Amino acid sequence: MSSFVAVARVEELPPGARLHYAFEEETVIVLNVGGEFFAIADLCTHDGGPLEDGEVCDHQIECPRHGARFDIRSGRVTRLPAADPIPTYRVKVEDGLVYVEEPELW
Numbered sequence: 001m002s003s004f005v006a007v008a009r010v011e012e013l014p015p016g017a018r019l020h021y022a023f024e025e026e027t028v029i030v031l032n033v034g035g036e037f038f039a040i041a042d043l044c045t046h047d048g049g050p051l052e053d054g055e056v057c058d059h060q061i062e063c064p065r066h067g068a069r070f071d072i073r074s075g076r077v078t079r080l081p082a083a084d085p086i087p088t089y090r091v092k093v094e095d096g097l098v099y100v101e102e103p104e105l106w
């Protein structure tokens with residue numbers, strides 16, 4: 001069963017902002033896009049590049065290395081060269097805090 005971890009106060013993550021949160025096994029990027037929060041793995045499935053500096057446009061993040069794009073809502077690939085989706089994590093806001101679902105260990 002997954003658990004949620006508080007990663008920031010809502011005011012620390014205004015629209016257009018992002019942050020990194022290092023869980024034990026995985027670093028996650030938390031993004032505020034138009035007032036909605038999303039969380040994705042900071043790892044491109046094409047060649048393992050970080051997505052942290054990727055440009056976000058229309059709910060898609062572009063990998064800075066070779067230009068693959070992923071939908072931050074679902075993780076699905078929207079542009080090659082990546083073929084596999086990236087993990088996404090549920091986000092919730094409670095009492096002014098942004099919580100992210102902890103990646104499951106395997």
Ligand code: FES
Pocket residue numbers: 044045046047048049063064065066067068081082
């Ligand atoms: S590592 Fe991301 S597109 Fe190649």
